[in-house]
Amino acid sequence: MLFRSVTRFVAYLYRHFPRSSFAYILVTLFSALLDASTVLLIAPIFDLIMSNNQPVTGNMSFISRFVIDFAGKLGMPQTALMMISLFWMIVVVRNVFLVISDVFAVYIKERTVSELKVSVFRSVLQANWKFYLQGHQGDFLNVLTREIVLTQNAFVHFSGAISYGLQIALFIGVALWVSWKLTFICVGLGFLFIAPPVFLMKWNYRWGTSAGTYAAELNGILQESFSMAKVIQTFQNQRVMLDRLWKAQHNLFKKTTFSQSLTILIHHSYYPLGLLTVVLGYYMSVKMGMGFSELSIILFSMWKSMPALSSLAKTLSSLSENIPSFGRILDLQEKAEHNKVTSGTHVFQGLEKGIVLKDFSFSYGDNAHYVLNNIHFELPKGKMVALVGHSGSGKSTLVDAIMGFYPHFQGQFLIDNVPFSAIDLHAYRKKIGYVPQSSQLFNTSIYNNFLWLNPDLTEADIRWACEQANALSFIEDLEMGFETPVGERGVRLSGGQVQRLALARAIAHKPELLILDEATSALDSESEAYIQKSIENLAHNMTILVIAHRLSTIRTADYIYVLKQGRIIEEGKTKDLEAANGAFRDMLTRQFG
Numbered sequence: 001m002l003f004r005s006v007t008r009f010v011a012y013l014y015r016h017f018p019r020s021s022f023a024y025i026l027v028t029l030f031s032a033l034l035d036a037s038t039v040l041l042i043a044p045i046f047d048l049i050m051s052n053n054q055p056v057t058g059n060m061s062f063i064s065r066f067v068i069d070f071a072g073k074l075g076m077p078q079t080a081l082m083m084i085s086l087f088w089m090i091v092v093v094r095n096v097f098l099v100i101s102d103v104f105a106v107y108i109k110e111r112t113v114s115e116l117k118v119s120v121f122r123s124v125l126q127a128n129w130k131f132y133l134q135g136h137q138g139d140f141l142n143v144l145t146r147e148i149v150l151t152q153n154a155f156v157h158f159s160g161a162i163s164y165g166l167q168i169a170l171f172i173g174v175a176l177w178v179s180w181k182l183t184f185i186c187v188g189l190g191f192l193f194i195a196p197p198v199f200l201m202k203w204n205y206r207w208g209t210s211a212g213t214y215a216a217e218l219n220g221i222l223q224e225s226f227s228m229a230k231v232i233q234t235f236q237n238q239r240v241m242l243d244r245l246w247k248a249q250h251n252l253f254k255k256t257t258f259s260q261s262l263t264i265l266i267h268h269s270y271y272p273l274g275l276l277t278v279v280l281g282y283y284m285s286v287k288m289g290m291g292f293s294e295l296s297i298i299l300f301s302m303w304k305s306m307p308a309l310s311s312l313a314k315t316l317s318s319l320s321e322n323i324p325s326f327g328r329i330l331d332l333q334e335k336a337e338h339n340k341v342t343s344g345t346h347v348f349q350g351l352e353k354g355i356v357l358k359d360f361s362f363s364y365g366d367n368a369h370y371v372l373n374n375i376h377f378e379l380p381k382g383k384m385v386a387l388v389g390h391s392g393s394g395k396s397t398l399v400d401a402i403m404g405f406y407p408h409f410q411g412q413f414l415i416d417n418v419p420f421s422a423i424d425l426h427a428y429r430k431k432i433g434y435v436p437q438s439s440q441l442f443n444t445s446i447y448n449n450f451l452w453l454n455p456d457l458t459e460a461d462i463r464w465a466c467e468q469a470n471a472l473s474f475i476e477d478l479e480m481g482f483e484t485p486v487g488e489r490g491v492r493l494s495g496g497q498v499q500r501l502a503l504a505r506a507i508a509h510k511p512e513l514l515i516l517d518e519a520t521s522a523l524d525s526e527s528e529a530y531i532q533k534s535i536e537n538l539a540h541n542m543t544i545l546v547i548a549h550r551l552s553t554i555r556t557a558d559y560i561y562v563l564k565q566g567r568i569i570e571e572g573k574t575k576d577l578e579a580a581n582g583a584f585r586d587m588l589t590r591q592f593g
Contacts, residue, residue, distance in 0.1 A: 020111075355379040356378050360411035372409075392565075434517070465505070
């Protein structure tokens with residue numbers, strides 16, 4: 001699993017940032033080469049100091065003779081001071097390349113996080129309704145917050161692993177050139193010592209995966225607690241939510257603590273093990289009769305490799321902890337892409353005849369029972385049609401189907417005799433105005449709530465819509481008028497005011513089809529009267545589909561469908577249904593006596 005996650009991560013970087021990634025590796029490699037080249041200067045510096053700056057002598061190592069001869073061919077003074085100066089210049093150039101490398105890493109890291117967040121959010125927004133029904137808001141929020149941050153950390157660790165890995169490889173390469181036998185002994189001892197900590201990284205990956213699951217659960221609890229704060233306080237059930245939060249937080253705490261503690265253990269175990277490798281290497285060099293300058297190169301290489309090896313181990317451990325987050329992000333995005341909204345190409349300009357459903361049936365799953373069964377429904381242009389029935393009868397599901405949220409169904413769904421599958425869904429929905437039972441406003445001004453729907457709306461359009469929705473008078477009574485902040489979800493306004501504003505927002509762009517999903521069920525009598533008057537005003541100019549529990553709001557409807565358990569059990573004009581001794585008459589009797 002860890003290897004697969006890292007492979008997906010590398011593939012993503014290669015697909016999205018091929019040039020930047022190649023440049024980063026190239027610059028990092030060059031800085032590592034410069035760092036390794038400083039090791040070669042150790043031998044000539046020591047030999048020249050010990051020979052009192054005498055050029056190549058028989059006692060010098062072959063490394064010293066090679067470097068000093070090369071410096072002489074370039075016209076450089078063959079002195080210890082020159083070698084030390086060259087050492088310093090290489091370190092300066094190497095640090096310049098390190099800065100460039102780090103800048104590339106920062107660029108790729110920030111671009112990766114930005115593109116991931118935007119692309120995942122885009123995929124989620126473009127997913128069909130089935131995706132939202134199967135998911136959980138806590139998972140979405142967790143991916144777009146915590147998992148994105150951990151993926152950012154994963155890239156930091158990944159780039160660090162590349163840098164440390166190149167450094168170690170080049171330092172060991174220099175040591176191999178000097179004495180492959182001694183280097184193999186030191187490297188073999190090193191791998192023998194680091195094997196157990198590397199094995200522990202598997203546990204880190206598992207704990208990191210579990211931590212992500214608990215973090216998603218925690219985000220879900222927080223989201224529910226904030227969105228249902230009034231319900232929780234009304235029932236005085238804070239203790240239940242607190243207990244749920246504590247349990248999820250405690251589980252997250254345990255996994256995170258274990259994972260980070262293991263990372264610390266791995267990091268600090270390498271330094272003493274590395275020193276032990278150097279000591280054993282020195283012992284073997286004495287046995288092999290190696291010269292001081294060659295030994296100094298190998299020991300310096302090992303000394304430079306040990307911190308890099310320790311940092312590499314810590315980096316890989318942290319990477320194994322963070323890399324599952326990247327997998328969860330891609331999994332969510334792939335799931336959203338798999339459930340992407342499908343659309344036809346026929347551009348919907350406006351209703352000419354109306355909407356017709358014939359033998360229409362729908363279920364939420366392949367083996368689930370039908371929530372809509374053999375529906376025959378017509379919504380003629382310019383008419384007001386109502387859906388009534390008890391809770392769970394299928395009214396809202398039918399409305400959702402008409403709005404295109406359930407593209408997979410049996411039967412026929414025709415818009416002006418054009419099959420729904422051929423309709424451009426974006427163009428179709430742009431012509432719909434929708435007011436749900438519990439409307440919500442965005443946390444901005446009244447005016448900006450209208451511009452969210454359509455930034456091209458004029459002040460005249462907005463005032464007309466508010467007048468039609470009987471909202472203009474209360475807006476003008478507010479101290480700041482249309483610039484009044486409504487608060488989160490519109491909490492600074494009354495329920496009736498929010499609902500009237502939602503209606504005004506829905507009609508401001510003069511939709512072809514206005515859908516009211518129990519828009520008055522949660523309102524008081526006065527607010528209901530305002531909405532009812534608004535509906536009567538609009539009924540002459542728009543095609544309207546209404547879901548209503550309060551039958552007083554649909555007395556002016558041209559046609560009524562009565563649903564029960566996903567079937568239409570009665571239909572007809574209002575007066576005909578009132579006169580008939582059927583389900584609609586029973587509903588009227590229960591509400592009005």
